[in-house]
Amino acid sequence: MSKHKVIFPQNLIIEAETGATLKELMNREGIEFDFPCGGRGKCGKCKVRISTGAGEPLDEEKRVLTAKEIAEGIRLACLTRVKGDMRVEFLSDKKIGHQILLSGLDRTVAIDPHINKKYLEVDKATVRDMRTDWQRIKDRLAAQGDEYRNAKIRLPVLRAIPGLMNNTGAKMTAVFYNYNNKVRGLENGDTSGRLLGIAFDIGTTTIVGYLVDLYTGKELSVVSTLNPQTQYGADVISRITYASQNPRGLDDLHRAVTGALNSLIGEATKSAGVSRNDIYAITAVGNTCMHHLFVGINPQSVALAPYVPVVSDALQGDPSDFNLEINPAGKVFVLPNIAGFVGADTAAVLLATDFDKSEDIRLVVDIGTNGEIALGNKDRILACSTAAGPAFEGAQITCGMRGATGAIDHVTFGGNLEYSVIGNVEPIGICGSALLDTVAGLVENGLIDERGRFMEPEEVTHPVGKKLKDRLIRYNEKPAFLISGSFDDTGSRPVLVTQKDIRELQLAKGAMATGIKILMKNYGLQAEDIKEVLLAGAFGNYLDPHSACAIGLIPAELEGRIKMIGNAAGAGAKLALLSAAEYRRAEQAARKVEFVELGSDPDFTSVFAESMLFPAQENGSKS
Amino acid sequence: MSKHKVIFPQNLIIEAETGATLKELMNREGIEFDFPCGGRGKCGKCKVRISTGAGEPLDEEKRVLTAKEIAEGIRLACLTRVKGDMRVEFLSDKKIGHQILLSGLDRTVAIDPHINKKYLEVDKATVRDMRTDWQRIKDRLAAQGDEYRNAKIRLPVLRAIPGLMNNTGAKMTAVFYNYNNKVRGLENGDTSGRLLGIAFDIGTTTIVGYLVDLYTGKELSVVSTLNPQTQYGADVISRITYASQNPRGLDDLHRAVTGALNSLIGEATKSAGVSRNDIYAITAVGNTCMHHLFVGINPQSVALAPYVPVVSDALQGDPSDFNLEINPAGKVFVLPNIAGFVGADTAAVLLATDFDKSEDIRLVVDIGTNGEIALGNKDRILACSTAAGPAFEGAQITCGMRGATGAIDHVTFGGNLEYSVIGNVEPIGICGSALLDTVAGLVENGLIDERGRFMEPEEVTHPVGKKLKDRLIRYNEKPAFLISGSFDDTGSRPVLVTQKDIRELQLAKGAMATGIKILMKNYGLQAEDIKEVLLAGAFGNYLDPHSACAIGLIPAELEGRIKMIGNAAGAGAKLALLSAAEYRRAEQAARKVEFVELGSDPDFTSVFAESMLFPAQENGSKS
DSSP, X not given: OOEEEEEEGGGEEEEEETTOBHHHHHHHHTBOOOOTTSSSSSSOOOEEEEEESOOOOOHHHHHHSOHHHHHTTEEETTTOBOOSOEEEEESSOOOOOEEEEETTTTEEEEEBOSEEEEEEEOOXXXXXXXOOHHHHHHHHHHTTOGGGTTOEEOHHHHTTHHHHHTSGGGEEEEEEETTOSEXXXXXXXXXXXXXXXXXXXXXXXXXXXXXXXXXXOOEEEEEEEEOGGGGGOSSHHHHHHHHHHSTTHHHHHHHHHHHHHHHHHHHHHHHHXXXXXXXXXXXXXXXXXXXXXXXXXXXXXXXXXXXXXXOOSOEEEOGGGGTOOSOTTOEEEEOOOOBTTBOHHHHHHHHHTTGGGOSSOEEEEEOSSSEEEEEEETTEEEEEEEOOOGGGGTTTSTTBOOSSTTEEEEEEESSSEXXXXXXXXXXXXXXXHHHHHHHHHHXXXXXXXXXXXXXXXXXXXXXXXXXXXXXXXXXXXXXXXXXXXXXSSSSOOOEEEEHHHHHHHHHHHXXXXXXXXXXXXXXXXXXXXXXXXXXXXXXXXXXXXXXXXXXXXXXXXXXXXXXXXXXXXXXXXXXHHHBHHHHHHHHHHHHHEEEOOGGGSTTHHHHHHHHHSOOOOTTSOOO | OOEEEEEEGGGEEEEEETTOBHHHHHHHHTBOOXXXXXXXXXXXXXXXXXXXXXXXXXXXXXXXXXXXXXXXXXXXXXTOBOOSOEEEEESSOOOOOEEEEETTTTEEEEEBOSEEEEEEEOOOOBXXXXXXXXXXXXXXXXXXXXXXXXXXXOHHHHTTHHHHHTSGGGEEEEEEEXXXXXXXXXXXXXXXXXXXXXXXXXXSSEEEEEXXXXXXXXXXXXXXXXXXXXXXXXXXXXXXXHHHHSTTHHHHHHHHHHHHHHHHHHHHHHHHTOOGGGEEEXXXXXXXXXXXHHHTOOOHHHHSTTOOOXXXXXXXXXXXXXXXXXXXXXXXXXXXXXXXXXXXXXXXXXXXXXXXXXSSOEEEEEOSSSEEEEEEETTEEEEXXXXXXXXXGTTXXXXXXXXXXXXXXEEEESSSEEEEETTSSOOOEEOHHHHHHHHHHHHHTTSBOXXXXXXXXXXXXXXXXXXXXXXXEEETTEEEEEEEOOSSSSSOOOEEEEHHHHHHHHHHHHHHHHHHHHHHHHHTOOGGGOOEEEEXXXXXXXXXXXXXXXXXXXXXXXXXXXEEEESHHHHHHHHHHHBHXXXXXXXXXXXXXXXXXXXXXXTHHHXXXXXXXXXXXXXXXXX
């Protein structure tokens, strides 16, 4: 069956087979449109104008449409069938409500990009019509809709007019921000079909970019890179110190991140076979420090009591304000921060999870070098931040590594030990999720005690533990647990977990658990009140929920309610890119959040001390 | 009598003697304020708050003011006398209506600068007040007045906040455009007393700058320079050709003029003892070609039929958009064009002369390389442009020179010839006004005929003419008229007018006279309907009205109604700098003007041929 191109308003181009009705296409693509009589051609309410490719009207259409309407190409969307390429226009000014489903999240969004375009054919001046070039562009725009009346223009765009008026027929495309009447760009010819955007999640360690088509919501490519700021320090505090103590420190860090974004834009557009000039919108999220460094603000105040950011508002700017190389008519949108250590990335997570609209009480935990936790529903949201440290990301762990080829990513304790390796190669180290599994197994099989101390082999009493006893070795004269490989020359490289590694994980999980408990206490909630636990972040997507509960990272009662939602910060950035309304909502959601400063809580020390412990095992031994 | 400093709202600082009442000061300085009872202290309506320097209240004040008002420093302006330095605040939000008189023009303007400032003292964050730095600046601004609520901020200014919050007490001054709530600048400490602007008149040949205090309207210095674009061509057409035919031509011309403006800013601020960083507003006027080159727009369309500019609207931009080096929080305002060859300079002339408000029909003639003419009143304004050529400026004239030292600037024909020389030195050439006088004298004394041809000595019949006959010499074998000096080695260098010079002047005055006549015809006016003839431009200020009428540049009937108004374009630029309302009015005035394209007029050829002739003299001889 042959395929045709059907162009809906806002240049939404849909491939359609011969014979499909427009109603079917709209339903399939999630375009909101009313069919009051259910699509039987009776009510005549689903009128559209077929400006290209209108065929003869059906008898049913002749009954409800006037001759004038028929002559103008008006047809009923429920009855009109695709026979060839078509262009469909709506009779009202309403924006197309084109819904797309966000992968990994059970939610759809109506596409409503920040940038819009208008194609114009402008007459040239004659002795009888001496309007200026800009005046005739303005007049043509005014005829396109009320929102374009009394148009203004940016100075650099005004300068481009003489070049555009010289092309044949003075055909050009005007670029606008949010249906505002200021012309941000004028492009030669008809470029109205090209409108891309890229959403960035700027992590302390990793930056991810999502290139999307702003008409269809389709993801064209996903790219990622190590945050090059790591050369100035692995964690936010060392970067803040660098920014504050070096005369050009702030600039170095700002340029490092924007340079990385420009490289990612190059990579993403190359892989999608498009031009970086087709990109008109960028959204960016990150923790408060990443946010300030990206915007170019000295983040020093974030590191000093009372840990207040310079700015929390959602920010917009031109690409040149951020040294970003996309279409200069485009715009950059930075999502709002919440508090000193609860940044725009958390605002994006709240957006992606519809946290501020939920009836149910939910807990969302974004695990990274810093862990951000939010608890609540549409009525009240509490949030806090914990310095979990890099243990979850495999850093500062003896055999630790990021989740890359060669990393053991999951470990199962049974009669013996089983593990899986990323890329199915010989293991060279372990990543965070496997460290969690290992420690969970050690706890559950009585190989370490509640305080995290390795048992001496003779202390082990757990039946499974006994079988694993041989793996309790000494490494650099200290106790350790061997996962794979051996120390003789014949076998593969040993991968093990040391006492120090366990202490690192204890600190990390203790910090996270403390945050969860203090938020619950402040909210006045028990575990049973929480309907859902959402684990976000790259790490959150890989860890085993049982292991997380076994070590006490998440309260054990919640194990059955854990849901992995992947990179929700990135998904929120994408939402804010596809929908101006969602971007505005992020600001409202962020302002709704009450920040809880954990260190100021009177119970902090005792809760933290208790959270460092592992849960007692019924059949484990006590030291 | 000792002097004190009295500071009125908007930082208007007035020097006042001991004992003067505030009412007297306000009247003297043109500050609009109501004194319903005439200043007798009876009605209690002229309340002001004396925030610094309030003395004990008078008994009359105690009768009309409450104890609370008195405690708050409220006093009556009609009764309060200056005893020392004082700060006076108005109780209503109204802007101060401070009138200044523009020299050379019979009009005053209420000062209302485009840029305003607010001094702020901002609290720092504490554990109990964790608002962000920007939020606390916003909140402090909101308390200053409704116009500052929900303030926005420019990204580069946001980046400056951490540096400002570190200063003692976080004292800063916010800079705004036109009471808009977007912060354009934040400056360390209290800079609210500094607000300067500079108005530029960008002529084809000369650029003039007026540095003024935007609080008082006081002119701090006037600077001028040759337009360095002359290196690319003396007239607008040769510059347009250069811009269009060289790849970097437009940029060369744009940088030439903006570079000159930056130099003039340096010169003006140095001479006034201020900093270029104190300048927050620039206005610029020029003909359409100068306008386009200054804005950075290719002016090619202005030179090609149908001679339409790219843009006529009043334009605003940041200093960096124009490569201008003033305070980056400042703004640049370009006045509107009227038509292809009637530019923003004419719009400024109309503004300066209140042309669009006048009941009387007036004619304004701005004489330069291009001559712009406007005719009309508040009901209808016609305008045209004539390519007068450079003769009026002394260029392309055998002994011609600009009005500088050594130039003969006026010539009187009596029993013999008398002349004055700029700088009272030996003459080295003549400038436009003297050329006009000379030709007028030659016409009136029968030494040239109606067609401009030199008489042979024997043809001269006019009594005065006969005495001057010896000055009719031959130069390069052609007739000429010797004004000063001689050809022998002993005397000073000869200054003379040749037949070719007379032809040049005939073309120039013919073009101007044609414009005046065609406008009068189109308007349906006779000379007697015109109440006033305003001569603008540097040249217009020097020429002798009688000479202008004697050669037929201005209709002879209007001689008694001629008024010199000096550089009215520059005065208009200054008005638009001192008053945002006047700037907006320039746009309205410009749009009101009907442009008359002289070349399209069916009578053009015959009127031009007739206008080239000199008026017939009753007692002169005919050839």
